[in-house]
Amino acid sequence: MDGNKPSRADVARAAGVAESTVSRALNDSSLISPAIKDKVRRTAEALGYRPSRQAANFARGRTGTLGLVVPRYTSFPPFSRAYFPTLLDGVVLAAEERGFLVTIVLDKAETTGDRLAEMVAGRSVDGFLFAVSPAKYDRYNCLKRSGVPFALINNYHKGFASVDARPEPGMRDAFGHAWGLRHRRVGYITGDLAYKNGVDRLETFRRLSAEFGMYPSEVEGNFSRTSGYEGAIRLLAGPRKSRPTVIMTASDRAAIGVIGACDDLGMRVPEDVSIIGYDDLHPARDISPQLSTVHNPIEESGKEAATLLIELIGKERRKAAAKWLDTSFVARESTSYAGV
Amino acid sequence: MDGNKPSRADVARAAGVAESTVSRALNDSSLISPAIKDKVRRTAEALGYRPSRQAANFARGRTGTLGLVVPRYTSFPPFSRAYFPTLLDGVVLAAEERGFLVTIVLDKAETTGDRLAEMVAGRSVDGFLFAVSPAKYDRYNCLKRSGVPFALINNYHKGFASVDARPEPGMRDAFGHAWGLRHRRVGYITGDLAYKNGVDRLETFRRLSAEFGMYPSEVEGNFSRTSGYEGAIRLLAGPRKSRPTVIMTASDRAAIGVIGACDDLGMRVPEDVSIIGYDDLHPARDISPQLSTVHNPIEESGKEAATLLIELIGKERRKAAAKWLDTSFVARESTSYAGV
């Protein structure tokens, strides 16, 4: 065995064909006859030849890399801790299935649209996925102007490619579930209304509570556990006759805060108060009682977003499409018949 | 303005120099005179020329990319949720400071040492960083044999490059703190002893409790909140005279479980029981009472590991060095004078 890495030329020589034939055979081109293909593959395998992904991408004029833009966690801890790793799993799995790698781009103050466009011009990545990003539309517009492919995750906006999940299906089932358990007064602790998600979920709550004919009461929150705790204290302050028997939140974390508040108020979950969260991230199953919640398909969102972005990069798709996934409802232990 | 991207040749022509001069000027080579350097830079700026990082790395024979190997979160949820994003911040910051990108490699069953070595042979990445990885030493040996640069994070093992934090300094201060608050009986809930970290922390606990002359009691756990809860129930079951007045854990999550247990047992924190966690991840500050804990420098570990790996890749460093960081103790609200 010789110490050097075998080159494409070595394989070509050993197989008695031209280098271009080796290239096409290994890429399964329809131009090459099955017999030669097989022979080349065996030879390559025998020699231990590893084509350079780097050179291949270079020759193809792409980088084969997606940039996933995320806030610096240490400066933006409020986003749900399990959200990012879950999303990442989906993005990376879908990307590698199509031969792409995923690199992390930390979203700092100096990360402007121009800076991101430079990363594409400078061949660091082929395009961007935005996760957990506040609504910086000037930045997105800048990218669009530069012709940089990108997609938003969980953050629909007209004119931009995006993947998002409708709150409607899951929340409708949650309402149906609560209605079936004889709940008639429903409390809601909103998410951060600076985020589209927060607004969407609130509007869906309003529509559905009207449709179901349930008496709603609302408190503004921001997805955090603390906001859930404080919101619950306020929602449950009234007289027993008028206070909600089921509380819905815009995040699992807030729902966990609600459980804490009930605990402190001496109310049992779910006997005295039912609770329904939103997201269905891992914590939902870890806590006691296990949380009934609206399942947000985060890993799928990541997969779909990566797929969409790769289509955009490959020009397989022209227009910036918006893809919608469905939420669903998961009944666990934090909901039961309405007391009284 | 012409629609095409300006090339290095365009810049050379406009500046009246050779392409190699452009290259050297933009890379700040000492061969080029300051006057020409300045001129070339202005010209490049004016034309909007963006050198291709991809081609540069290709020509240099490297990829400029670090592979960060992490378990699939959705199949390995137990690791602390804030751990990974915190680490990621450190790794990416240090990497981009030295002109490297970071790509995520999901650690699946089929991700063997050979597969990882292929990624280097196939020019996908220059080397690997292992985070949150169980001890698969055969894999590491395989990589070492193939000459693949890699470093372990928070997982020291002789012969491999690694970055880890000594439990000793932080835990010593924790003991000093507890001793000063008149605690004499200390309980400990271990981490998962299949992990080196779990064993290290336990051994340090034993050594320090002996050294301080505090009466220790131990329960085996596994870093999880549940194990903290159950461990506390057992530790606090004995008669008041003999049970521990301060409980230490191997993770913040377990400490949170301890708080829950005290709550359920009707014991107040810190009035009746003091609690000291380990890691100092964000949850430690979010909960009530805020957790006194041993600070584990996770972001720094990420930075140091990335730096170390890049040195290994650049052959600036031959031997696989082990780098050690120090933990420290952070006093917050979950500790006070021993009752009794």
Place this chain on the structure above:
DNA sequence: CCCGAGAATGCACGCGTGTGCATTGACACC
């Protein structure tokens, strides 16, 4: 005045692929 040394610059090529185009050979059809 000549020559050598060192600084500054230009030339040419390699890195390892993908792919357009030319070439070859086989085969069917007129």
Place this chain on the structure above:
DNA sequence: GGTGTCAATGCACACGCGTGCATTCTCGGG
């Protein structure tokens, strides 16, 4: 038999940098 067609293969080059080496220029010392 001639010719057009199509499948299969080979040839040559581009992709955009970095860099070894040759070359030119400058300047000081003999």
